[in-house]
Amino acid sequence: MFESLLIANRGEIACRVIRTCRRLGIRTIAVYSEADADAQHVRLADAAYPIGGPRPAESYLRGDAIIEVARRAGAQAIHPGYGFLSENADFADAVEAAGIRFVGPSGPSMRKMGSKAGAKELMSAHGVPVVPGYTGEDQDPALLAREAERIGFPLMIKAAYGGGGKGMRIVRDAATFAENLASCQREAKNAFGRDRVLLERYVERPRHIEFQVFGDTHGTVVHLNERECSAQRRYQKVLEETPSPFVSPELRTRMGEAAVAAARALDYVNAGTVEFIVGQDGGFYFMEINTRLQVEHPVTELVTGLDLVELQLRVAAGEALPAALRDGPVVPNGHAIELRLYAEDPAQGFLPGSGTLERLRLPPPSPHVRIDSGVVEGDTVTIFYDPMIAKLIVWDTDRPGALQRMRDALAEVDIAGPKSNVAFLERLVRHPVVVDGTIDTGYLDRHLDAFVDVDPATDAPALLVAAVATLLEEEQQAVARGAEGTDPHSPWSRADGWRLGHPGKRIVALLRDGHRHELVAHGAGGRYRIEAAGAVVEVAGARLADGLLSARYDGVMRRHRVLSAGRRLAVHDGERRVHFDHAPAFAYAASAAAVTDRVLAPMPGRIVGVRASVGTKVEEGDELLVMEAMKMELTLRAPRAGTISAVQAAAGDFVEADAVLVRFE
Structure with missing residues (x-):
């Protein structure tokens, strides 16, 4: 095993590798850009070195700078994580040439697999089913247009050296081919440094199922079963799980054998993922091989009990895979699901967000819940990198149990600062296509309104709860302030709208998606008469403690989770959350048409x-x-x-x- 290792990456994967190394007694060296000087992976590592400016091309894509740091720090190995240089064959070669071990497959193996085009041709030559398409090096736009006509529409344009959903477009007719080709090539160039693309027939309503493979230097290649990643938006994976609810034992055997055969043909060493498109009829086609650890690897770890990063390190150090893996197929234990929490605004087309995480509350880790994150409260989500906040992974003995664990875990998430996708995820894990396990890769894009747009009328109960929580918080704050004064019993230290000779009236103003709502409340101490939109509700027995609000509304007791941070307030009824912002009770509100100039x-x-x-x-x-x-x-x-x-x-x-x-x- 190694004594010291450099992580050529950032974020949650860098933190993940550091934690495994710490458990194994391996000294860790981190690298960081100007934007990441205060990042968590920098703070967790035993040593950390700057390597350049905030943009990836100025830092995390500078293989020469990373190798120089490894030399200076005495690192025996470099772990590339995923993204950036993790699938760059030239970098892998340069690491080995520097006398440092690269934790991953060799440069020659990567060259065969790192290009989607080359990998597809290779798989076809070894009898692995592939989707009809064009993988040639000639990238003349006129030739690509002719090949598109030959393949037929709909078809997909894909970055040949890409991954993570970047540089991919579905084209349904010849008229829009040129426009999509140019856009795809630009995105591929920006994300991966190369603009080569491939074309392939688009399989309607496919499933996306991948197999984790592992090879060692002793000739052993195994698979660790499948992960289903069919819940996607614009080719970005949203939910991953294992075992797949779609895959039968017979299909698992055939797909696993194909994955292992592909890896054996390449003398594959270390962790990799063979990804397949699977039709509704169970026919499967090779899609790509990712020559690295996948973002969704934790679900495999939870059902196998393995630490895949530790396996990577041991294999890179020349050790054989454990006998338990060599002796037969791995039998999964239970069911695991992963979701990715992002700083993005689903209501605005999932526009990526940035800014300081003013509040970050995640469920506590347990045997059923795992959190992989590269940020903590107070950190900044920058504009330069992927806006992932955390990965939320759950495990239970079966799929229904795991889904419920995920719902419970999501209910505990509270994020303030940049907008997040947590409400979108909560709707996702309750939707029938997810519950029934019937979702395909295009479902979210076809039916996105069902996961993003919500009837405003459903906000009315949450508005009432938010008002009660606001009243109680104001009273608690007033009592605290009064206790600090000379006369804690003074009526001027109360927040109940006290008036001489008649009951007080208090106005609660809340903003929901920019719309102002005013409620009029009479009463105090958990008993209120609240008027809103012409309706009157009698509230009694209201108590707010540890983020839980319980109260009787017209005699019916209900309990809600209330997540409060500064001017922001979220109400959770156990199934969905509604966000509000506090507003001044008396304020001038201008009425103007939207600016469209x-x-x-x-x-x-x-x-x-x-x-x-x-x-x-x-x-x-x-x-x-x-x-x-x-x-x-x-x-x-x-x-x-x-x-x-x-x-x-x-x-x-x-x-x-x-x-x-x-x-x-």
């Missing part, structure tokens, strides 16, 4: 394409600019029909959030 940058990012020009007449929805932020392309469109009077950004410009990019006459 300009287009603003929704977040910090870099302009990669400008379609607009001064004097051009456009229609509502026309594409004006394309910006890149957090490794994703965002298309900015015209908010209305009109004539453009000014374009205030050029390709290559880095713009701040809310910067005015285009003006209309």
Whole structure:
């Protein structure tokens, strides 16, 4: 085993590797960019070294700088994590040439598998089923267009050196092929440094099922069963689980044998993942091989009891895989599910977010709940990297139990600062297609409204609960302030709306998605008469303690979880959460039409394409600019029909959030 190891990555995977190394007594060295100087992986490691600017190209993609740090720090091995240089064959070769062990497959193996095109050709040659397509090196747009016509529509354009859903487009007709090709190539170039793409027939309503494989230097190759990743949005995995509710024992055997055969043909060493597209009829096709650890590896760990990072390190050190893995198929124990908590706004097209995590409350770890995170409360989600906050992983003896564990765990999550996808995830794990295990990879994109848009009428009970919680909090704060004064019994130290000769009236103002709601309350001490929208509700026995509010509403007792942080308040009824912001009881509210004479940058990012020009007449929805932020392309469109009077950004410009990019006459 190694005495010291450098982690050439950041975020939760770097923290994950560091924790395993600490358990094994291995000294860890971290690297960090300017944006990550205070990051958790930097604080957890035994030593940490700066390697450049905040953008990946200035830091985490600089293999030479990382290897130089490894030399200076005396690292015996480098773990690449996932993303960045983890599937870069040149980096793997350079590490080995420096006399340092690379924790992963060799450069030559990666060259066979790192390219989706090359891997597909290789798999076809070894009898693994592949989807019809084009994988050639000739990237002439005219040739690609002809190949697209030959393959037939719908088809998929995919970055040949990509992963994580970046650089992928579904094209349903020839008319939109050129536009999608250019966009895909740009995104691939920005994310992976290469713009080569491949084309393949798009399988309608497929399942996405992958097999974890492991090989050692003693000739052993095994698989550790499947993970299903069919819940996706724009090719980004949202929910992963094992075992798959779709895979029968017979199908598992056939797919596992195909995965192992593919790895054996390559003399595969270390951890890898063979990914398949699976049709509704059970037919499966090779999709790609990821020559690294996957983001979703914890679900495999929970049902096998294995530490995959430890296995990676032992294999890289020359040890054989354990006999228990060599002697037969691994039998999973129970069921595990993983969700990814992101700083993003589902209501705004899942726009990535950034900013300080003013509040971060996650469920406590237990035998049933695991948290993998690279941030803590007070940390910043930056614009330069993937906006993942944490991975939430649960385990139980069966799938229904695991789903309930996940629902309970999500109910304990509270995030303030950048917006998050937690409410979206709560709807996801209760939706029939997830509960029944029938979701396909395109379902979320086809039915996204069911997971994002909610009838405002359902907010009325939550609004009442939020008002009661606000009243109780105000009274508790007033009592605390009064205790600090000279006369704790003074009526001026009370928050019950006390008036001489008549009951007090208090106005509670709350904002929900920018809409102001006012409620009028009479009473105090947990007993209130609340008027809202013409209705009157009698509240009695209200108590707020440890984030739980219990009260009788017109005689019916109900309990809610209340998550409060500063001006922000969230009410959770056990199934869904509703967010509110406190507002002044008396405030001027301007009424004005939405501003539609300009287009603003929704977040910090870099302009990669400008379609607009001064004097051009456009229609509502026309594409004006394309910006890149957090490794994703965002298309900015015209908010209305009109004539453009000014374009205030050029390709290559880095713009701040809310910067005015285009003006209309």
